[in-house]
Amino acid sequence: MINFEIPARIKQELMMVEMVANQVMRPRSRYLDEHEHERPTEFINMMWPAVKEQNRRQIERLKQNGAAAKEKSGPSTALLRLILLIEQMSWGDAGQYLCVPGGGLGGAAVEAVGTPEQKIRFLSRFAEGDEPSWGAMAITEPDAGSDNSSMRTTAVLDPETNEWIINGEKIFITSGTLSLKESNGFCVVWATVDPKAGRGGIKSFIVEANTPGVTVSPGLEKLGIRASDTVILTFEDVRVPYDNLLGSAEVREQTGKAGFAGAMKTFDASRPAVAASAMGIARAALEFVKEKLAEEGITVDYTKPTHKMTAFERELVMMEGLYKSAWLLTLKSVAAMTHGEGNRLEASMSKAHAGMVVTKISQKAVELLGPLGYSRELLAEKFMRDAKINDIYEGTRQINLLIVARAILGYSRKELK
Amino acid sequence: MLDFRLDEEQKMLSDTIHRFAEERVRKVFRHADEDGKIPADVIKAGWEIGVLPSFIPETYGGFGEPSAVTAAIAYEQFAYGDLAAALNILAPSAVAMAVLRAGTEAQKEAHLPLFCEDKLPKIAAALTEPSILYDPFDLKTTATPDGDEVILHGVKSVVPLADQADTFLVYVNEGGRTQAYFIPAGTPGLTIGERDKLMGIRALPTFKLHLDNVSVPAENRLGGADGINFSTLLNYSRVAMGALAVGMARAGYEYARDYAKQRVQFGEPIAHRQSIAFMLAEMAIDIDGARMMVWEAAWMLDQGQEATQAVTVMKHYVDEMVMTVADRALQTLGGYGYIREYPVELWFRNARGFATFDGLASA
Structure with missing residues (x-):
């Protein structure tokens, strides 16, 4: 039954986050943008108790129900809730949002492929303690971006100690410092156990904070989302216990495509999440430009025919259309998952579209505001810089289009390169 | 949920x-x-x-x-x-x-x-007018009270099946508000013009309707004394037109997709090339997004919510979407897209019509 209603419980939670966005994030936006490697401490401290409580309940459920719990449960609003919170936080400030404590993408990877024991072992840290902790995810390498199956980071088993020895370099790692140096967190590191096996050899490993042999670079200097901690990680003979290899024994020993499937499964949730973050910025930019224009007495009359609209009105209606199409596609990709249906195609569709849309809307916003749009005194130009990353990470627009194209044409990666 | x-x-x-x-x-x-x-x-x-x-x-x-x-x-x-x-x-x-x-x-x-009933009713709605400055909220066709009667005057266009209709529902400007009147065919002053010669939808006979001081009883006004809230009716109509645009865009997209898989150049199907495959992927995304916008506007109307903003934004997006998709479908077929033996040029001609079609169907 077609229904666009967001559950009231989630709506209420969103109002709380909107308050945080307005009172905690926005007042720090400009400062943190201009002081690149400082942490959004107010936001982090504000969010940690809520994040902890949410995770605590999840861990409780895990402990009570064990392995069968996930298969049995019906429609779950967990992803929908997450997506909406991400949208609202990103509306507040996309850079600060990325510093939200908790498992992040690393936690999502554990959720997606970890055994129940691994989930409890690794995720409990996000459910307790006075100090916040973070999870991170490391797939990309300097020479393996979109083509992540050609990664060169290796994991070799030392049969004597039953430990994995990890060597390699990972780049563009969000919350790398927060997870490995500034908290009791972890990073999920993707590495190959058999370089000749291609995708089939790639597995994911938990590297915990303060493990010897891990070097965290100084923060990278970026166009936008400057409050976000982005680093290069170097692994030099990093030893982790055998059980830090994520997944069941079956998955662990599988060769062929199955090993890589874990990363792909994480994308089914993380791509809608990036789309949602993009849409938060898009909404912020759109609302901002409409507010500023309203101060000049310019508002949109939605009953006018095209020929009577001003240039401003036409642009705004075009921007709203782009916004709406991308936001609804994002919700569609989440709804599919909520109802237990596959969403890989929808996830890539929403990510490709939302990345393009936020790029365009934020650029238009700067243009429409003229000299004020370009000024660093207002936030429009920051929205435009923050926006662009959504067109790139979790698969560039082009990679996602490639996935969409293969799906709609029924092509393999060999047929459509 | x-x-x-x-x-x-x-x-x-x-x-x-x-x-x-x-x-x-x-x-x-x-x-x-x-x-x-x-x-x-x-x-x-x-x-x-x-x-x-x-x-x-x-x-x-x-x-x-x-x-x-x-x-x-x-x-x-x-x-x-x-x-x-x-x-x-x-x-x-x-x-x-x-x-x-x-x-x-x-x-x-x-x-x-x-x-x-089993047979198509012979009744036609007339909203649009043959003017660059057509504005459904500021129509040029007027209604002037005259005792118990109302005098209707003006020209309507793209009235489907007007030649067979025995009744018309004609939208007019009545003191600045858009209202509608039932006019029986054959009422003095009402004449059906020549059949429209349009770029597309050529299989559908549409006509101009001339109203030369046509007099009808005031009770023929839709909604009686209170009249209608035209804005709401237009929203329902635009949802219908949006849904039609999505359907036609999908026809063009699917045809181009299937064609690209079987058309071989350089020794392999052209769909193996990203330039073609990405066009198709973007078409699929645009259509899906547009459908969601049509559904959302429809759902809001069904819920009794005010939907004018959602409908207007949807209409602008969908009108552009259907043209873009039809254009890309044609481009995918190359020269054959331009040949009338293939259906793509038909969709291409039809697509532009959505920018001017108004009030031709309702949801």
């Missing part, structure tokens, strides 16, 4: 119309465009699916309740078959849904049963 899956009835309706589109409409639509008319038996079969009566309550001879969302799902499938055929079959909806939503009790009782 957020959900975008069709219910069982909607699925069945959608499948039925899709089959009709594939098995009946697609067999004739290319020729119909050249011929200027759709075979009567195809229109009859489409009408007999009974979509419109399913939105009309039993009291008035139908067997259901109105739902803009269900209408959007159904109309998309009709237009997937062919836009001109869809507009022919759905032309009565422009009057029926307006009467159902805004008519007086007497008007509902008088008119609605006509839409629940």
